[in-house]
Amino acid sequence: MTATILDGKATAAEIKDELRARVKALAERGITPGLGTVLVGEDPGSQAYVNGKHRDCAEVGIASIRRELPADATQEQLDAVLTELNADPGCHGYIVQLPLPAQLDTQRALEMIDPEKDADGLHPVNLGRLVLGYDPPLPCTPRGIVELLRRHDVPLRGAKVALVGRGNTVGRPLGLLLTRRSENATVTLCHTGTLDLAAHTREADIVIVAAGVPGLLTADMVTPGATVVDVGITRVIGADGKGRYTGDVDPEVAEVAGKLVPMPGGVGPMTRAMLLTNVVERAEGQH
Numbered sequence: 300m301t302a303t304i305l306d307g308k309a310t311a312a313e314i315k316d317e318l319r320a321r322v323k324a325l326a327e328r329g330i331t332p333g334l335g336t337v338l339v340g341e342d343p344g345s346q347a348y349v350n351g352k353h354r355d356c357a358e359v360g361i362a363s364i365r366r367e368l369p370a371d372a373t374q375e376q377l378d379a380v381l382t383e384l385n386a387d388p389g390c391h392g393y394i395v396q397l398p399l400p401a402q403l404d405t406q407r408a409l410e411m412i413d414p415e416k417d418a419d420g421l422h423p424v425n426l427g428r429l430v431l432g433y434d435p436p437l438p439c440t441p442r443g444i445v446e447l448l449r450r451h452d453v454p455l456r457g458a459k460v461a462l463v464g465r466g467n468t469v470g471r472p473l474g475l476l477l478t479r480r481s482e483n484a485t486v487t488l489c490h491t492g493t494l495d496l497a498a499h500t501r502e503a504d505i506v507i508v509a510a511g512v513p514g515l516l517t518a519d520m521v522t523p524g525a526t527v528v529d530v531g532i533t534r535v536i537g538a539d540g541k542g543r544y545t546g547d548v549d550p551e552v553a554e555v556a557g558k559l560v561p562m563p564g565g566v567g568p569m570t571r572a573m574l575l576t577n578v579v580e581r582a583e584g585q586h
């Protein structure tokens with residue numbers, strides 16, 4: 300048996316079509332949604348991600364607001380850019396591309412973002428609202444995973460989910476999202492301190508791996524027919540000496556799983572589609 304691939308790229312394209320229609324409706328009200336990005340430094344990976352976000356914006360008719368600072372930028376320079384975007388009425392939401400250079404205080408930067416303009420859903424106020432069960436801008440990757448499973452009829456209600464990873468951008472908020480009343484999954488949150496990881500993953504209907512450890516989930520750790528979601532993205536040097544990205548799921552898992560969200564082509568494109576969704580929602584609600 301080979302797993303059915305849940306195609307995040309195709310689903311993201313569908314969502315972008317839906318967003319294009321919503322952006323058109325906003326245009327009729329004289330509103331153009333705007334997404335801001337703040338990029339500090341010249342890391343090629345970060346530049347590529349930010350460029351991708353602006354391409355996505357162009358595809359659906361969202362205006363791009365790009366701010367760039369040099370690698371040696373000071374906290375004061377960064378503060379000034381965030382203050383400016385907070386005040387810009389054409390910017391409905393923005394993100395600070397992570398990671399920031401070491402001299403900058405990431406927590407301080409994230410807390411300076413106006414929570415109402417938090418396109419990533421990573422502001423402490425919005426994570427707090429998620430804990431309390433309100434409906435804040437949701438973190439893009441967790442929201443993208445839930446949306447992908449929903450659109451492919453993977454039931455969450457009553458499902459046993461083994462979630463591997465407790466990071467602030469994926470594991471921790473995804474656990475909160477999946478255990479809301481509207482999702483009603485039962486989640487076991489596993490991490491580096493988990494003693495027998497395989498014992499947890501083998502019990503699960505859905506295994507979601509967001510650990511950043513290439514090949515962590517192997518075929519023997521998955522019950523046949525389970526749904527597996529690969530959130531890992533780690534840059535490795537291949538045998539040919541070239542850099543490439545690899546996920547957390549061993550390729551042999553595809554022989555055991557019923558459904559597989561692959562990397563690439565799974566969670567990444569969905570994350571980008573949810574960023575656009577967050578911005579369009581902000582633009583729809585703010586006026």
Ligand SMILES: Nc1nc(=O)c2c([nH]1)NC[C@@H]1CN(c3ccc(C(=O)N[C@@H](CCC(=O)O)C(=O)O)cc3)C=[N+]21
Pocket residue numbers: 348351394395396397398419439532562563564565566567568570571
């Ligand atoms: N403030 C902030 N927000 C982020 O959302 C954020 C960030 N910082 N820093 C870096 C990570 C990483 N990230 C990815 C998004 C999409 C793909 C993606 O679309 N990947 C493709 C493969 C690469 C490609 O083809 O471009 C895929 O999975 O198919 C990957 C990685 C967002 N991040």
